Amino acid sequence: xxxxxxxxxxxxxxxxxxxxxxxxxxxxxxxxxxxxxxxxxxxxxxxxxxxxxxxxxxxxxxxxxxxxxxxxxxxxxxxxxxxxxxxxxxxxxxxxxxxxxxxxxxxxxxxxxxxxxxxxxxxxxxxxxxxxxxxxxxxxxxxxxxxxxxxxxxxxxxxxxxxxxxxxxxxxxxxxx
Amino acid sequence: xxxxxxxxxxxxxxxxxxxxxxxxxxxxxxxxxxxxxxxxxxxxxxxxxxxxxxxxxxxxxxxxxxx
Numbered sequence: 001x002x003x004x005x006x007x008x009x010x011x012x013x014x015x016x017x018x019x020x021x022x023x024x025x026x027x028x029x030x031x032x033x034x035x036x037x038x039x040x041x042x043x044x045x046x047x048x049x050x051x052x053x054x055x056x057x058x059x060x061x062x063x064x065x066x067x068x069x070x071x072x073x074x075x076x077x078x079x080x081x082x083x084x085x086x087x088x089x090x091x092x093x094x095x096x097x098x099x100x101x102x103x104x105x106x107x108x109x110x111x112x113x114x115x116x117x118x119x120x121x122x123x124x125x126x127x128x129x130x131x132x133x134x135x136x137x138x139x140x141x142x143x144x145x146x147x148x149x150x151x152x153x154x155x156x157x158x159x160x161x162x163x164x165x166x167x168x169x170x171x172x173x174x175x176x177x
Numbered sequence: 178x179x180x181x182x183x184x185x186x187x188x189x190x191x192x193x194x195x196x197x198x199x200x201x202x203x204x205x206x207x208x209x210x211x212x213x214x215x216x217x218x219x220x221x222x223x224x225x226x227x228x229x230x231x232x233x234x235x236x237x238x239x240x241x242x243x244x
Contacts (some may be wrong), residue, residue: 156205163201167194174190175221177183 011177015169022165029154029161031108036147039109039117040140042067047136049142050129057092057125058085073107092125116142184229188222 042064049060058081065078077099084095097118104114116139123135195218202211 032221160201160205160207164198167198171191174187177187 006175007177009164011173014173015166018169018172019083022163023162024159025161025165028108029158031112031152033147033150035073035107035109036071036113036143036150038068039149040143042074042078043136043140043143047120047133047140050136051133053129058082061085071106073103073109076106092122093121096121111126113143113146116146137166180191184225191218191222191225194218 002169037149045064046060049055049064050057054060055063061078061082065075065082068075068078077096080099080103081092081095084090084098090098100114100117100121120135122138124131125132127135195214199211199215202214204207
């Protein structure tokens, strides 16, 4: 009797584990377009603030961060950059790159997305308002291309990974039964 | 009898799972992986069948050539 229960429990654990791994892979594909959209919205707000010279950069970054939900990567990066800028005499670009590095786990962006952001960080707070706004516009164009590509990838692979996890779990259970 | 049914179900489930997985992979444009999955399933089922046939021959040998 105990053996039968152990067998069922093991099968359930194996199936849950495999399905969980599949869902985790699928989640990464689902989250990337959302993260990119959030980032683009934040950059648009930053561009407006910079163009109109409404607020100093740290205040503007902190205000933009507050627009996003608690778990959002954009919120973490913007808030941390603002915090760094307020704390000591760090340069804006440097603080931004540092915040990107420390929060890379918070979002599902690819390395090339982060590279585009790093490239943009060189102009951040270091050139005139017009040049910064132009750099953000260029970055937004690139990110929007990436977002389209991320949506296509999500449509192709999300369902595959989700189903593959469950099916492979089922196969393992059946083979080991 | 129960052993035979178990093996049949095992092979059937492998077949169904592989068919679904391969069609999904094909749909998402990963044709090579779909082929790989199909071949792996074929090898898996062949292993199960060969093991059982081996078992059958051992039984026959035990019954007819026990001396």
